[in-house]
Amino acid sequence: MKKISIILMCAGLLITGSCRKDSDFLEVPPKAVVDANVAFSDPNLVLSILGDLYNRYLDFSGLDNGWASFVDFSEAFPSENGSSYFVQRTGWGYGEWGTWDYTYIRELNLFIQRATASTALTDAEKNQFVAEGRFLRASYYFEMVKRMGGVPLITEPLDYDFSGNVAVLQKPRNKESEIYDFVISEAEAIKVLFNSGINDKSRASKGAALAMEARAALYAASIAKYGVTTPQVTLTGGEVGIPSSMATGYYTKALAAAQEIITGGGYSLYKQLPDLSDNYANLFLDKNSSESIFVEDFKANGGKTHGFTTNNQPFSISDEGLDAGRLNPSLNLVEAYEMLNNTYAPIATKTAGGDPIYYTDQLDAFAGRDARLAGTVLLPNGLFKGKRTEVFAGYQLADGSVIASGDATQTRDVPGLGTAIQVVGKDGIVNGGEYRTQTGFYVRKYLDPTVGSGRRGRGSDVNFIRYRYAEVLLNAAEASFELGDAATAAGYINQVRARAGFTTPLTVGQITFDRIVHERRVELVFEGHTLFDMKRWRLANVVWDGNQMTVADLVSNIGDARKRNTQPFGLWPYKYFNPGNPNSGKWIFKETKPASVTGANRFQLGNYYSQIGDGIISANPKIVRQPNQ
Amino acid sequence: MKIKFHYIIIALLFAATGCKKDNYDAPSVKLSGHLVYQGEQVNVEFNQVPFQLYQPGFGLSGPINGTFDQDGGYSVLTFAGNYKFTISANQGPFLWKEVSAGKRDTLAINLTGNQTVDIEVMPFYLVRQPVFTKAGTNVNATFNIAKIVTDANAKNIERVTLYVNKTQFVSGSGDYNIAQTSLDGAALGSLTGISMSVAVPTIVPTQNYVFARVGIKIAGVEDMVFSPVAKVTF
Missing domain, CATH: 2.60.40.2060 (Immunoglobulin-like)
Known part of the structure; x- marks a missing residue:
């Protein structure tokens, strides 16, 4: 009997235990996925979603895009043999620089929709998050329109109803001007929504929105104005190309947005150090720089670092053995920096009679120039981390012969000086000597002097500045110049130039289109502007015309906006050895095209707007092809 | 040593089944020709003037892209079928017929065997x-x-x-x-x-x-x- 009651009890327990509803048993919420309602119930969770969206912000050149994102367009030479194609190719594929990330757009749209609908957030929090989401969405549309022209403008998350009919999801391309209008109107709409109490430059702010607006309006304006020089780069539906009648309107908007930052943004040009070159270099290193408006922030030992310093540090000062020296600024760029009396001059290497000029210190050849030169480029014998670089390509003897070797460790006999002498610098220059300079120059912009920043393990945490005040000033200068107000333009451009050491301001009559092109080049080089500036001025097919360059081309017409720039050159120092001659032991320089430079950049009309993939066009026949493709 | 026939048979069976075709035929039909104007060859720059060859009727459509040689010659190795040949707007130092503004005309090519098709253009x-x-x-x-x-x-x-x-x-x-x-x-x-x-x-x-x-x-x-x-x- 006892046994039976125990069995019955067990059976009873089993039966009542199985009385749970099937749905209770089967529907277990996944622990790895946070439901949208939960995610948008807490500002900290929303911020973490936003962090992911910020991380997917697209830059052309970026410190975490790798050093090679800075190297193209003959502004630099790649000293890594595996990347020689940059200087060996004769042009770019039509697909180059393309982007078509509608997944990102959809997730931004969902973010904006859900943040707006959230009931758990306060209005202030909601405004801030929605404004940031809309800023990122406008930024990405701006990035797309720069590269692809007009794209389908999707501002709501699209959903498929599984009906088999996808026609409602197939959107045609908007006009190029409509995308620019969207970026401008979004910036205008969100600028009042930001919480001014958040002082974090890696997050969007009113200043960032206005800076984006100014840049976008300026791009649209110059495409409208200069697009007439390349009538082939248009589509009849306006997907590519902006009517020239719209130029003035856009220039006015660009100027207004830039002036709003200038008058009330609270930003200023970075002026902290007495040495103007150090000051310019430091503006990219100082995380509290008053000049930066919107940045990509990094944190050493905190999981987000980059290898820019590792990849580009001088070879002999490297923290990481053979990892160094890849990005070598070209002589083309170096010669563009003016003398301090506002005139253009090539680096003097020969007297009028054709004799070499002898310099006691290598740096003397670059004296009296725009302070931004030494702030952007680490010149031969330049100082980094308390050490000087050693850059020379060999000994030149009295009879003109050159003694060089394949590496600093390979010694040679120099007659009269001794045997087993080191005949090339530890930091270069040897043709094909990768990781050492092959142009004579290293990059200084973004190069981190912090101890350990050159190690692969630690990495560098220098910021990448996406928008900064100097660019806003140059945008304002360009817009007012194009609107016919050269006096205002001079006022803005001279502020930037004064910070670079120019004591004589440019007069109103000296402000020309070429001056503006030049000023943007020297101020903003290696910041991702080169391609887009050349595209919007429709100068890309002029300066990158596929023809080879000679030294005579290189040293003439400096400052001309239409000057050919198809191949990077170097400036190679040699030590002159001629016992008894007063110049013995001094330095001479020779303009040299590195041996691996065999191609010449050729920008075809079909390169102005990147190709839209055949897969995209097949899936959505409403998308029209780019012109010339 | 005693020969184990069943091993040999198994090996032969594997070898025989491996003989089944496991691949598509390679393209074998050659389409070639020149850019011509009334029989006269039009010479262009190497690898700079592109053309597009479409084969409609296969769902997703994408062109076979090619470029002309220095003497205006082109050649494509492909499969038999119906093709449409066209050249994108503003490409080439010649006029190409447009059916309406911005719509480029196409040249229908019915490819059954090796074929030479000269492309008549107006330089x-x-x-x-x-x-x-x-x-x-x-x-x-x-x-x-x-x-x-x-x-x-x-x-x-x-x-x-x-x-x-x-x-x-x-x-x-x-x-x-x-x-x-x-x-x-x-x-x-x-x-x-x-x-x-x-x-x-x-x-x-x-x-x-x-x-x-x-x-x-x-x-x-x-x-x-x-x-x-x-x-x-x-």
Whole structure:
């Protein structure tokens, strides 16, 4: 009997235990996925979603895009043999620089929709998050329109109803001007929504929105104005190309947005150090720089670092053995920096009679120039981390012969000086000597002097500045110049130039289109502007015309906006050895095209707007092809 | 040693089943031809003038892309079928028929076997009777220019350039020339009996011949039209 009651009890327990509803048993919420309602119930969770969206912000050149994102367009030479194609190719594929990330757009749209609908957030929090989401969405549309022209403008998350009919999801391309209008109107709409109490430059702010607006309006304006020089780069539906009648309107908007930052943004040009070159270099290193408006922030030992310093540090000062020296600024760029009396001059290497000029210190050849030169480029014998670089390509003897070797460790006999002498610098220059300079120059912009920043393990945490005040000033200068107000333009451009050491301001009559092109080049080089500036001025097919360059081309017409720039050159120092001659032991320089430079950049009309993939066009026949493709 | 036949049989079975075809046929039908104007070849720059070949009827559609050779030649190795041949807007130094503004006409090609299809185009200009001669270390060229398009679509000559290279690839791009000289279109005057001369620099390693041709850059057209490449021996 006892046994039976125990069995019955067990059976009873089993039966009542199985009385749970099937749905209770089967529907277990996944622990790895946070439901949208939960995610948008807490500002900290929303911020973490936003962090992911910020991380997917697209830059052309970026410190975490790798050093090679800075190297193209003959502004630099790649000293890594595996990347020689940059200087060996004769042009770019039509697909180059393309982007078509509608997944990102959809997730931004969902973010904006859900943040707006959230009931758990306060209005202030909601405004801030929605404004940031809309800023990122406008930024990405701006990035797309720069590269692809007009794209389908999707501002709501699209959903498929599984009906088999996808026609409602197939959107045609908007006009190029409509995308620019969207970026401008979004910036205008969100600028009042930001919480001014958040002082974090890696997050969007009113200043960032206005800076984006100014840049976008300026791009649209110059495409409208200069697009007439390349009538082939248009589509009849306006997907590519902006009517020239719209130029003035856009220039006015660009100027207004830039002036709003200038008058009330609270930003200023970075002026902290007495040495103007150090000051310019430091503006990219100082995380509290008053000049930066919107940045990509990094944190050493905190999981987000980059290898820019590792990849580009001088070879002999490297923290990481053979990892160094890849990005070598070209002589083309170096010669563009003016003398301090506002005139253009090539680096003097020969007297009028054709004799070499002898310099006691290598740096003397670059004296009296725009302070931004030494702030952007680490010149031969330049100082980094308390050490000087050693850059020379060999000994030149009295009879003109050159003694060089394949590496600093390979010694040679120099007659009269001794045997087993080191005949090339530890930091270069040897043709094909990768990781050492092959142009004579290293990059200084973004190069981190912090101890350990050159190690692969630690990495560098220098910021990448996406928008900064100097660019806003140059945008304002360009817009007012194009609107016919050269006096205002001079006022803005001279502020930037004064910070670079120019004591004589440019007069109103000296402000020309070429001056503006030049000023943007020297101020903003290696910041991702080169391609887009050349595209919007429709100068890309002029300066990158596929023809080879000679030294005579290189040293003439400096400052001309239409000057050919198809191949990077170097400036190679040699030590002159001629016992008894007063110049013995001094330095001479020779303009040299590195041996691996065999191609010449050729920008075809079909390169102005990147190709839209055949897969995209097949899936959505409403998308029209780019012109010339 | 005793031979284990069942192992051999198993091995043979594997080998035999492995003989099944596991791949598609490689494309084997060749379509080739030249750019021509009334039977006369139109010479263009190597690898710069693209064409597109579509095969409709297979769901997703994407073109087979190719480019013309220096002599205007092209060739495609593909499968038999119905194709449509077209050239994108603003490509090539010639006019291509448009069915409406911005809509490029296509040429239907029914490919059943190897086939030669010459592409008839209307070039803006042509170089006629080019003669290349040596004169000391110079290459001299004399030629006439024929203006083919004379209606509302006519365009002016921007410049005429004589290119010399040490290899057969001769044009303005990259290392496709070692010497060049240009005549401005406005300075041309008559379009017949034009002569140009360019000094040939020292070639290392030495070779006693060069290749030369003249090209016409037409205002507002990206691609140039050329004369045939000629070999000049010193």
